[in-house]
Amino acid sequence: MGQQSPLLSLEHVSKEFYGNVVLHDVCFDLKPGEILGLVGENGAGKTTLMRILFGMPVIAETGGYKGRVCIDGTEVNFGSPFDALDAGIGMVHQEFSLIPGFTTTENIVLNRESMKANFLNEVFGDRMSVLDRPDMKKRAQGAIERLGVNLDPDMLISEMPVGHKQFTEIAREINREKTRLLVLDEPTAVLTETEAEVLLKALRNLAKQGIAIIFISHRLHEVIEVADRIVVLRDGLAVKDTPVAGVSVRDIASWMVGRSIATERLDSGEKREFGEEILSVERLWVDMPGETVRNVNFSVRKGEILGFGGLAGQGKLGIPNGIMGLFPAGGKIALHGKDVPLNEPRKALEMGMAFVSEDRRGVGLLLDESLEWNIAFTAMQIQGKYLRPLIGNFFRIRDEGGMRKLTEEYIGVLDIKCTSAAQKAKELSGGNQQKVCLAKAFAVKPDLLFVSEPTRGIDVGAKKLVLDTLHKYNREYGTTIVMVSSELEELRSICDRIAIVDEGRIAGILPPHADLAEFGLLMSGEKAPAAEEPNRA
Amino acid sequence: MRNIKQFVTDFGWPRIIIFLFLFFLFLAAPFVGVKIDASLSDVLNRFGQNALFVLAMVPMIQSGCGLNFGLSLGIIAGLLGSTLSIQFGLTGFLGFFGAVALAIPFAVVIGWFYGLLLNKVKGEEMTIAMYVGFAGVMFMCIMWLVLPYDSPNMVWGYAGKGLRTTITVEGYYRQVLNDFLAVRIGKDFVFPTGMILFVAFCAFLMWLFMRTKTGTAMTAVGSNPDYARASGISVDKMRTISVILSTVLGAVGIVVFQQSYGFIQLYVSPLQMPFAAVAAILIGGASVNKASMVNVLVGAFLFQGLLTMTPSVINSALKTDISEVIRIIVSNGIIIYALTRKTKVAK
Amino acid sequence: MSGKKSLGRFFTENAVVIIFLAVTVAAIPPSGLSIQYIVQEMITRLGRNTFLVLALLLPIYAGMGLNFGMTLGAMSGQIGLILAINFNIGGVPGLVFAALVGTPISVLMGYVCGSVLNKAKGREMVTGYILAFFINGVYQFVVLYMMGSVFPIRNPAIVLSRGYGIRNTLNLENVRQSLDNLLMLRVGGFSVPVATALVIAALCVFVIWFKKTKLGQDMRAVGHDMAVAEAAGVPVDRTRIIAIIISTVLASFGQIIFLQNMGNMATYNAHDQTSFFAVAAILVGGASVKKANIPNVIIGVILLHVLYVVTPRAGQNLFGDAMIGEYFRQFIGYGVIALTLVLYAWKARASAARAREGLRGGATGNGNGAGNGALAGEGGSK
């Protein structure tokens, strides 16, 4: 195996989005039959790298990439994912790309069905051929056998357990005769441990047959178990490319999160003192698709900034969404000792909590309305502000003047770049939209503010301003803040405590200055003895 | 200062063509022997008759329920009110406002159920609204035959029961609004002051309502239901309110229509009325999820102008009755145009 | 346990059919019509309408809902018939001629309709409905103004006296029931139009065969999940357009079969109710917006038309007013469409909610007890 020439080699691949470098000079090779574990935090560049490999149109639309992608030593430049498929690269996505109403067989051979020609082909083209179902089944079974798993070829996808869906998807990729390289993006994320075991076995099976595999996962022990070699991406750089032998989970974790530059705390050694407990959360579960929270317990004290970190899909986003009533949730939540009714956003708001959603455009903003509306709306609806009486107090209409004053005030305070308070929210840049979302939350003068991914998708300058603003509100107005973010550095720069969420539970709570490897281990679901026990009563 | 190109894309070519077409019709009118003043008077009259139907589209569009193809349900409530008013023998202003007052409770109840239904079928509102409207009209056809009305002015003479297809409101409330403070200028021009005032009053109330806390919440629901929910608004409640409002306006609208037109039309006549109102508001510049008072007034005026001017001008000019076809193509064309524009579908 | 449960499921899944059957059966005795008469009517109407209803199947497979745009096909067929009358072509050749003329027109119309519907994904039905209105305007423009002025019409008997435009009613004497009478068998006192039945059977065979083709499979894939189909390389938009084109062409044939049985044609109104009747029939037969099959079509045509035959008489006999029955059947027709659409939208939302509950996994009420292994796949059972 070792002496073969590389099947795939990436040479000095770089990519930037609008001046934002996401990949910098990434190089690695992959030989046939080799399993490469690709690890990195969210935003480290894994997704972008795979997009380049697959010729996703979004890459070309944003100015292409630098460097070379070579297959069998010749440079390729795919115009679309279909070109990549033709070149023998198969991809298994995180979310299932299967048709629920179809059987396993139909999904495996989707759009590559076996056909029998007939006369109508001459008139209306190949699509008039009749399907050769026995042959389709044979091919599907062939793929399933190659994978070495147990799948019923005639079962409907909708009736399958999740693991089988994942296998079906892999079987579909290896059903292509040409497939030589398989990319699996977090294939074990939705699987149970036993299912994951079977999957890893199947992957080794495939590798033995000469298929090269890129295995992307945050479950580091799985990576160590299955991969021959590991590439660690951090901030767009391939910081480590090493054979897996002798590497420990802890090593990988520290490579993943390690920073060359030390984090700058906004407060330099100031002594922090907090008030009484403001929020207590017990046995919280939240049914938020893709971010399920299973069992979370924590409490927040007045004046504190609590951070929630962890990898995507582990449930950290579900926590504020569940507490604010946006997704079905259960458990016991008390604010100032009073129970907060769940699943009722209005009650949560009325009790003095506010939320800046991670889904800025989907939930955070009225894109088609003016800034005035966006900022004043919640305060108007919940607290009856910015209304002026028309006929006594009985009939009140919007106080446009008041709304404008409020908006202009926040435009000044947060330095929102816009033409006027009447500009539509959709016309602003991402960073300024985020400031509008913050302004909306500040306008209700909350006791407790949830901020979810406040810096996602905005540029460096805006990031700093947003964090500074949060810091300022916390210090000057005593606003208690619960901040959820995928960027550990950000949490470390501003939070007083940082909880890491893994698989819907709090894996541990660490002080911001804790060792980076500790954070990495918690994120990877590994036991970290040093971590503070999450369930402090 | 926005540039012209942007304006054109926002507004859409179809609407500009319709504008120019109507403009051309008014220009051409004198040359083919059509009296401008009589036409204008006619346009104003029909504008008043139909404006409330167009206005009824606003709340549902704003709350994200889409175009109200089920407006016929409101019209049915209005018909119940007006027939009851005649049954009770109310005349003059009492007759008109009696009809409105009797219609509104029906409209509220029907609208409430209709709103509950539409909340259950988010994303499919328009098709379902259309067929619920149709079914409602057909159901009322049976009711008109069996309900125990007995005013001799309304029931079939020979059978003594069952309402007639067309009932005159002469002697009840015919033209009470039109004639109120009406101004006659010249031989052929009459300004139906009362009706226009009433329409303006309703439009003003709607304008005001959209500025209240509830109205604001309703607009937010239509603009982004998730945002509204995150701000503590009950999306379903706002949608139901908008449907009720739309239904009530439809009910009041048909009574206004009757007093000007002079007849109550029962049975299948409400079937196609929503389509005209939908076409009108779209011509006025509204989209499937955004509408304003300006859209209503401009749309009602343009559409009714088109309906009035096309027959008279085109038919005199070309000596054919092609206007009917133009009308069908224009009004349905604009609806298709609006439906095929890219907008997010509420789920 | 399973017996009772499956019976209950049978009732909920076929609620529309069962309600409809009950109403229809209840209306038969008061109508006073003989079974003999009703059966003969049924046979005639099956021959007349089934083809049109079958035209709805493919767009349903392709996930485009009920093709209200089928009216476009009906209009194309009518233009074929107008030309057949114009050239005085009769008999079965006349019908074939009309169909051949109607085909290219309906292919074009289908392409237009499919392209428009592709721009209105998610609201195909209401758009198709309005599009039918719109094209009706174009049809009127062509038939009422262009024919006889721009397009020469040689048969003066079908032209309005003003010199251009086709008359409101056309006598289809030359082709009247020529397909039905081609092979009319008398079976046990009933006349059965065998040739028409054969044509319908051929279409059924075609539909069944078509579902087994690659194109049919692609349509199913597109109907189930457009995004997945697109990702797998199925040309989604093109497949949807093809589904509509086939449906439109079939509708044009269907309208020709319908009109040859009727024997005359209301030039400007014959197509008004085409989609309403076809859609109501297929829904009465138990189809939904996403699911339909050939038995749905046959059952639907029979049930809907029995109701249509008996209600006016039943209304006359029960209430002394035929109009009550007349309105009642239309109410039922529209009501069934509304009800099916509502039930479907309702179910879709409910099952989406259930699917999400499935994701809830171990995170149910007493979060404490949820084990480590039960990540997903076994929740939602509380």
Next chain:
Amino acid sequence: MKTAVDPKIRARRLVVRSALVLVFVGLTALSFTLGKGHSLIIDNRDLEDGSLSAAPDGNLVSIDGKEALEIYPGDRLMEKVLGQRHVIAVEDLMGGNRIERRVTLPLNADMLLLSVPKLIAGVEPYFEPFTPLNVAPPPEEGGSGNNSFTSPDAVAPGAESPEAPPAPAP
């Protein structure tokens, strides 16, 4: 599985498709000729130029073996036929004398005057185009259809035309 990319297959398909277009056109033409309807006016009168006189007595005229019509001198009967080629048989009621003639009717004439005397005498052509003097047009109806959803008197969505009773009369 073969693909449409192969130029050989593409050429073959082009041929098949163009052939199909020809078949389509041919079929249209065929149905046109097969289904072309003609009104034959079977005329048993003296010819205008006097060269032939009406067939005396009663004759039976039968077209394509269908039910025979009796025709007497001075009679004019009308029979509708489809297609171009027909066999016309004239049988003398008295004498039993039977003459069969094959005729090919011109495509573009809807009405043809078929002269029995010529037929019996075998003088071609047997027929001449016939233009009726004054065809009373059927009663005129109004203009366009009733989908004018904006007109105040909007119309019923009438059911299938023959079965639907009209809306209740005033």
